[in-house]
Amino acid sequence: MGxxxxxxxxxxxxxxxxxxPYVIRYRSLSGRQTEQGGFRTQTKAVSRLSEIHAAKSQASSSSGFRQERADRYGRMTFKEYAEQWRLGQRHLAPSSARHLDSLLKHHIFPVLGSRRMNSFDHRVVDDFIRTLEVADTGxxxxxxxxxxxxxxxxDAQRLxxxxxxxxxxxxxxxxTPGRATIPTVEQLRNIRQIGDDRLRLICDLMSGCGMRNSEAVAxxxxxxxxxxxxxITEQVNQATKDYDRLKHRKSGEYREVPLPPRIRQSIEQYAAEHGSIDGYLLRDPRDSSRPFQPYLLQNQWQRLKRANRAAIPDGMVLYSLRHFFASRCLQLRIPITDVADWMGHKSLDMTFRIYRHLMPGSIKSAAESLDFALVA
Incomplete structure (x- = not known):
């Protein structure tokens, strides 16, 4: 003991x-001989030596357990370990879980699935990225x-x-996401004219309130x-085909967005003409007990594009209507933090990367403002 x-x-x-004074001599966990002094009685010196021995025993036991655990999981293949890790991802929304499973099955397991967990280092990870590049993966x-x-x-490191x-x-x-295709005011007007009442309502909600199409149909x-x-309290989930929590939000969470008078009028007019069920304006045309499905909207959009190429030019997608909202807000010098919140983005960085080129130049305005202040 010492x-x-x-x-x-x-x-x-x-x-x-x-x-x-008494001095104690012992070996530390690293095996180095160590001394401590200043003890006035032998009892205190022995007591301190006992404390050190107990701490070493506990640390040795913990280290042994950690090593045993590392050996057991380290011998597993990446596929075996990842499948166990996947069971713990219970917080994922159905669409996110489906996307994760697809990435594992089609891109990660074929390259790394059979590799032992204890064989990973930075070279293995770098080779994985190069393999994706060679395969022309997006x-x-x-x-x-x-x-x-x-x-x-x-997760394996924590273990x-x-x-x-x-x-x-x-x-x-x-x-880096590509620049968004944004309709002009005239193009937006043309889209509203060629669509039916349902498409006009969704067009107004996406371009006037910044909703996603899955939110607009709810x-x-x-x-x-x-x-x-x-x-905005919910969306229609494309996986479950039912009302669900918002993207990047927990159940019960919501976000509030500006409601221009014309958009409020559009909502109220649609309700007056077509009615509502439990407040919902849009329902599945084949079964009014079910929510309206986003894919039905996408199908209608594709048909309109084929029939009206002049009104809906190449490169413009349904999501472009939502981009119109963001672009107008930024052109009006509304803070990007507010725009990110209204759009429901997970982070401000996403908003910045997509819409940075739409923000008014700040150097010129800053120079003019500073010049005015300095003169004053």
């Missing part, structure tokens, strides 16, 4: 009467696959398989909480 002694010329029989998919791989390896994260030092795929007249405020 030794207790004094640094003086007195014999051990005289230590109890000697005024010199940058968005590369970026998403790297994020999921990182999540699994980070003790690695003393380091194998993704450290690896340059991730750089995905429009409810009871969600008009003020003359100029609409509360």
């Amino acid at each position: 030794t207790v002694f004094k640094r003086c010329n007195h014999s051990s029989d005289e230590w109890s009467r000697c005024q010199h 940058l968005a998919t590369q970026s998403n696959a790297f994020d999921k791989l990182s999540a699994v390896l980070t 003790g398989i690695y003393d380091f994260n194998p993704t450290d030092g690896v340059k991730p795929p750089q995905y 429009v409810n007249i009871d969600n008009i909480v003020a003359d100029n405020v609409y509360r």
Whole structure:
């Protein structure tokens, strides 16, 4: 366990009467010989030595358990480990879970599925990215696959398989969303004219309130909480085909968006002409007990594009109507933080990457403002 002694010329029989302090000597966890002194009595010195021994025993036991766990999980293949990790991702929305399963099945498991977990390092991760590049995998998919791989390896690091994260030092795929195609006011007017009442309502909700198409088809007249405020509380989930929580939100959470008077009038007029069920304006045309499905809207959009190429030019998609809302807000110098909140983006970075080119130049306006202030 260790030794207790004094640094003086007195014999051990005289230590109890000697005024010199006791010293203890022991080996640390690293095996290095270590000493501590200053103990006035032998009892205190022995007690301290016992504490150190107990702490070493506990640390040794913990270290042994950690090593045993690292050995057990480290021998697993990546596919085996990732499948266990996947069971813990219960917080994912159905669409996100489906996307994760697709990435694992089609992009990650074919390359890394049979590799032992304890064989990962930064070279293995870098080779994985190069494999995706050689296969001409899209940058968005590369970026998403790297994020999921990182999540699994980070979990393994916490479990003790690695003393380091194998993704450290690896340059991730750089995905930058392309510039959004944004309809002009005239194009927006043409789209409203060629569509039926349902498409016009959805067009108004997406371009005037910034809703996603899955949110627009869940429009409810009871969600008009003020003359100029609409509360978005749910969407129609494309996987479950039923009403569900908002993207990037927990169940019961909502976001409130500006409601221009013309859009409020559009909602109220549609309700007056077509009625509503429990406040919902849009229902499945074949079964009014079910929500209106976003794919039906997408089908109608494609038919309109084929029949009206002049009104809906190439490159314009249904989602472009939502981009119109964001572009107008930014051109009106509304803070991008507010726009990101209204759009329901997960982070401000996403809003900035998509719409940065639409923001008015700030250098010129800053120079003019500063010049005015300095003169004043």
